[in-house]
Amino acid sequence: MTATVNTAAALALGDDALVLSHRLGEWAGHAPVLEEEVALANIALDLLGQARVLLSLVGDEDELAYLREERAFRNVQLVEQPNGDFAHTIARQLYFSTYQRLLYGRLAAAGEVGDLAGLAAKAVKEVAYHQDHAEQWTLRLGDGTPESHERMLRACTALWRFTGELFQPVDGLDVDWRELESDWLASVTAVLERATLPVPDGPRTGAWSAGAGRQGLHTESFGRMLAEMQHLHRSHPGASW
Amino acid sequence: MTAVTADTQEAYQAVFDAAVASDERIEPRDWMPEAYRATLVRQIAQHAHSEIIGMQPEANWITRAPSLRRKAILMAKVQDEAGHGLYLYSAAETLGTSRDELLDKLHAGRQKYSSIFNYPTLTWADVGAIGWLVDGAAITNQVPLCRCSYGPYARAMVRICKEESFHQRQGYESLLALSRGTPEQHAMAQDAVNRWWWPSLMMFGPPDDESSHSAQSMAWKIKRHSNDDLRQRFVDICVPQAEALGLTLPDPDLRWNEERGHYDFGPIDWTEFWDVLKGNGPCNEQRITQRRRAHEDGAWVRDAAAAYAAKHGEATA
Numbered sequence: 034m035t036a037t038v039n040t041a042a043a044l045a046l047g048d049d050a051l052v053l054s055h056r057l058g059e060w061a062g063h064a065p066v067l068e069e070e071v072a073l074a075n076i077a078l079d080l081l082g083q084a085r086v087l088l089s090l091v092g093d094e095d096e097l098a099y100l101r102e103e104r105a106f107r108n109v110q111l112v113e114q115p116n117g118d119f120a121h122t123i124a125r126q127l128y129f130s131t132y133q134r135l136l137y138g139r140l141a142a143a144g145e146v147g148d149l150a151g152l153a154a155k156a157v158k159e160v161a162y163h164q165d166h167a168e169q170w171t172l173r174l175g176d177g178t179p180e181s182h183e184r185m186l187r188a189c190t191a192l193w194r195f196t197g198e199l200f201q202p203v204d205g206l207d208v209d210w211r212e213l214e215s216d217w218l219a220s221v222t223a224v225l226e227r228a229t230l231p232v233p234d235g236p237r238t239g240a241w242s243a244g245a246g247r248q249g250l251h252t253e254s255f256g257r258m259l260a261e262m263q264h265l266h267r268s269h270p271g272a273s274w
Numbered sequence: 275m276t277a278v279t280a281d282t283q284e285a286y287q288a289v290f291d292a293a294v295a296s297d298e299r300i301e302p303r304d305w306m307p308e309a310y311r312a313t314l315v316r317q318i319a320q321h322a323h324s325e326i327i328g329m330q331p332e333a334n335w336i337t338r339a340p341s342l343r344r345k346a347i348l349m350a351k352v353q354d355e356a357g358h359g360l361y362l363y364s365a366a367e368t369l370g371t372s373r374d375e376l377l378d379k380l381h382a383g384r385q386k387y388s389s390i391f392n393y394p395t396l397t398w399a400d401v402g403a404i405g406w407l408v409d410g411a412a413i414t415n416q417v418p419l420c421r422c423s424y425g426p427y428a429r430a431m432v433r434i435c436k437e438e439s440f441h442q443r444q445g446y447e448s449l450l451a452l453s454r455g456t457p458e459q460h461a462m463a464q465d466a467v468n469r470w471w472w473p474s475l476m477m478f479g480p481p482d483d484e485s486s487h488s489a490q491s492m493a494w495k496i497k498r499h500s501n502d503d504l505r506q507r508f509v510d511i512c513v514p515q516a517e518a519l520g521l522t523l524p525d526p527d528l529r530w531n532e533e534r535g536h537y538d539f540g541p542i543d544w545t546e547f548w549d550v551l552k553g554n555g556p557c558n559e560q561r562i563t564q565r566r567r568a569h570e571d572g573a574w575v576r577d578a579a580a581a582y583a584a585k586h587g588e589a590t591a
Contacts, residue, residue, distance in 0.1 A: 051342075055337065058336045058337060058345075058349055059336075059337060061329060061333035061336050061349070061352050061353075062329045062330045062333040062352075062564065062568065063564070063567075063568045063571075064568065064572065065568070065569075065571065065572020065573075065575035065576060066572055066575065066576055066579075067326065067356055067359055067360055067363070067373075068360070069572075069575075070326075070329070070353070070356035070359075071353055071356045071357055071360070074349055074350075074352060074353035074356065075353060077349055078346060078349050078350060078353065081342065081345065081346050081349065082346065084342070085342050085343075085346070088342075094342050095341050095342060098342055099340075099341075118571075119572065119575050172582065173578050173579045173582040174575070174578050176582055176585065177577070177578025177579065177580075177581045177582045178574065178577050178578050178581045180574050180577075180578075181574055181575070181577070181578030181581075184574070261337050261338060262337060262338065264338060265338045265339075265340045265398055266340045266341070269340070269456060269458060269459065271456075272340075272455055272456050272458075272459055273451060273455060274340045274341040274343075274344050274448075274451055274452075274455075
């Protein structure tokens with residue numbers, strides 16, 4: 034029932050999925066190996082599916098995706114970060130899919146949040162695969178060649194400061210955020226250690242990243258991403274596709 | 275192994291010929307003439323390369339798809355093409371040629387991919403036109419390949435054709451939405467069809483009398499119908515579909531010929547075909563450059579996977 038779904042919660046989770054799906058879609062035709070063309074597209078499709086369900090709970094999916102301005106998006110800044118090299122994409126996937134798996138696992142178990150519980154129960158199976166994919170690649174890049182180790186180290190460090198925001202409480206989600214954060218940290222630390230990578234020691238939030246995306250404050254590249262995503266739809270007001 | 279004597283060779287050849295004649299499948303462990311093997315490798319490689327180069331013109335629109343539904347359909351389609359590439363490279367591997375070897379040949383310009391992908395996708399309607407016309411032409415070409423004499427290729431084609439038929443339907447449906455949409459959308463659809471029609475007809479290859487590999491491939495039952503027969507079949511399918519779409523095909527000579535029971539169509543500009551084939555199409559350079567760059571940029575990732583596998587005693591993929 035739509036009435037049971039909190040708009041802030043659906044937009045936060047829906048925008049996360051929508052934006053990360055878009056970023057992963059940018060890899061099409063550029064992946065390092067054919068199997069990854071399939072895998073990255075598969076993850077992007079799962080996320081797009083989640084986004085469509087979530088956005089449709091609180092409005093028209095296309096109006097929400099294509100006609101909101103940058104400041105109205107509620108995704109965390111982590112998911113809008115540009116793809117960078119394959120290591121940056123994998124580090125982003127590791128951080129985000131671990132978060133999503135733990136969060137959806139809790140929402141599915143709670144079972145009291147109306148439509149979100151149903152979505153979470155389905156999505157948790159998908160994101161378990163996403164996390165496994167990210168973990169397998171983190172191991173290979175971290176513990177592969179000196180070059181891949183160096184690249185993965187740089188990527189994990191660069192994205193670290195966007196991870197604090199993941200645990201800012203979202204209105205309408207009844208979750209123990211501190212416990213979620215400590216579980217996330219334990220899970221990511223274990224993977225990084227197996228990958229022979231140090232846990233980055235920098236801050237996990239900055240002046241702009243503490244809950245900023247959830248409040249509609251984004252990073253510069255996000256505006257360009259939206260310009261590309263929304264241009265055609267906005268050029269034909271009212272048209273059906 | 276002892277050298278194969280001329281007598282044994284003849285006996286093998288006779289078994290092979292009999293199998294082809296009676297429509298049995300040739301399997302990877304069966305003896306086959308070297309020229310048959312080489313022809314299959316060339317054809318399967320070209321087909322595999324077409325799938326992965328063919329991702330580019332459509333991926334060009336993933337980030338701009340005008341609705342989330344269309345975006346999901348397009349992403350799934352491009353993903354299918356990567357999957358088709360995987361099946362086909364695997365089919366080529368059964369003939370003793372590795373994917374790496376074939377990719378190196380593609381990147382060096384020593385193996386080809388379908389020339390149709392050297393045309394640009396200029397508007398969103400091109401995605402629909404590719405689905406309807408390019409995938410439609412591909413299906414017309416590929417359905418007979420499901421009965422190809424080489425087992426692994428024929429089986430790969432069964433799966434591929436099922437997915438291609440979904441691609442063709444989504445393209446048609448997407449064009450229909452545009453054709454019935456605003457005047458701007460209708461014009462966009464018509465413009466795309468105008469640009470993709472003739473290159474789609476060229477996908478069937480040169481006329482039969484100029485097709486260098488056709489006769490032998492037909493004798494080996496790799497190929498079942500001539501280029502011109504398949505092209506005619508495609509035209510006959512498309513004309514009523516264009517009418518249903520409310521779009522015209524850019525050929526003033528297109529008309530039903532009662533006597534032949536087929537549509538007549540105008541002359542194809544084979545100069546353009548040979549020109550694009552030789553590398554002078556609008557996107558030849560761009561497509562191969564992107565492919566090479568993705569491969570080169572990904573080298574450190576593949577090296578990392580191999581190094582990890584060696585350290586941890588895994589078999590490399």
